Amino acid sequence: MNHGPTSRVGLFLSGGSMLEEEFSELEMNRLEKARRLRAEGLEPYPILSERDTSSQEAIAAFEAAEVAGSAEPVEVTLAGRIRAIRNMGKLSFAHIEDGSGKVQLFFRVDELGQEQLDAFARNFDLGDFIEARGTMFRTRRGEVTLQVSAFKMLAKALLALPADKDEQFNGVTVRHSVLTDPETRYRQRYVDLAVNPQVRETFKLRAKTVRALQEFLDGEGFIEVETPILQPIYGGAAARPFTTYHNQLKQQLYLRISFELYLKRLIAGGMERVYEIGRDFRNEGVSFKHNPEFTQLEFYMAYADYHKVMDLVERMVSFTAQKVAGTQKLKFRGHELDLTPPWRRLSIRDGLLEQLGLDIYELDSFDKLAAWMDAKGMKYDPAAPWGKLVSQLQEEYLEPKLIQPTFLCDYPRDVSPLAKQVPGKPQMTERFEIFVAGMELGNAFSELNDPMEQEQRFLEMGREYTEKDEEHHPMDEDYLRALAYGMPPTGGFGMGVDRLVMLLTNNASIREVILFPHLRESGSGAAEADAPEAQ
């Protein structure tokens, strides 16, 4: 059934492999070549490579010598994966690819002898790793090429990569086939990376994104820290956690759903500006913007409120876009986005006024708002608090309209248990979320630092969730103690790094920016029959 390559990685060359019987003719062919090499005293998987430069460096060195009029030959040893072979009897051409790009190899009979030339044609296939020594030259067609004086196998590929031959038709490059099946691409990311250069590029940009965020925050005086992933009490977000267990301590533990409560302990301890970039885990559904484990950035700055956080965040994201994409203007999901600060700042109240003509400051109780929704024929949970109804309206009627980067401000207290109230508006809190292209990118607030008020919020939240019997939020007494020792006024912020990378690389799905996104365990029969788990 599933004859994907994963199933046969465990086999070896010495024969006797049970899995060998499942080899296709094509694969048997390659295995025979590997065995033949070994029989001839040539190791198909040698330890050492003598490579001394990359393909693009070699080309650059040759071109520099050319310009300088140097007669000195450029001698190099290159290594890479064979991507194309053209055997022509008395000469052969090949293209190899390394981390820097592609370069052509030229095998010539009067340089290597017929025996060597035949050995290349007989033993080497697309996908093999080869090392080749020689001098660089320019062919009649003008392509800078390595004329090979010696070569050896570095690693024989037993499985064929998906074919991706390019052909020119009237000057247009046609790619005959590439690996596009999403399942194969995610499950066998190594094949995807080997065959799809833009995938490698995406993950280079992802690394650059994280570096840029660090560079920016470091420059603003933040200290990068690491806090526990295994937590006895989870918190800081409303999400179902993954649970695990420490055997020796006989202790139930949770994988963190946010960093928030630990980072604010650090602020209470006198670290004025801290951030963490790391993995969060939420036991929830998956979608184009949700993966059960995802990379989160959170920072906290003492003596700041959410307005100061907004100022910093728009500069941070704009800085990162410039570093990574080289521009503030991005194409994403059919939109033209402009990240140039300042971003729009819109309160939920004003937004709902604009979209629905609804003033939540007038309809400031559950009964009033519910009556209004009844009149409009809208459905809602009759057990929900007022703030939940506001959230529902905001999600349905407001968020999808927020295409250009927007700070959506001032959230109901009911749904913001860790945020400070807006002065004079006790049912609202100083909180904002960032929306870009209708997608939530970040979440922030003026952090609640009144321990007595925080305790009340925990209690209310605990009641609410206990009644629903779905999520139970235990009181985090140690966190309350930290607040009781005193935490300065603090602005905090959290952002999904994967989603930022989606924006910066114009990838519509979070799976495109996570190397190994979570997929359902693959089919029972295939997994059991194929996986050589004998241990």
Next chain:
RNA sequence: GGGCGCGUAGCUCAAUGGUAGAGCAGUGGCCUUUUAAGCCAUUGGUUCAGAGUUCGAUCCUCUGCGCGCUCACCA
């Protein structure tokens, strides 16, 4: 978890209620001392799995598995 869609050769895709085809890749041959992304021939399929309807199923029905989109969930 619900709805919709998809699953055919190594890869990308066709086709049909009468037993499956193309391009690329593979194999063999031609040929060639700075190109060939060439020419000729050829191998390769449990049409995701199981059951049902039918004289006959890859196609129709059901179930299962997997993937995608979407909804729900996700302050």
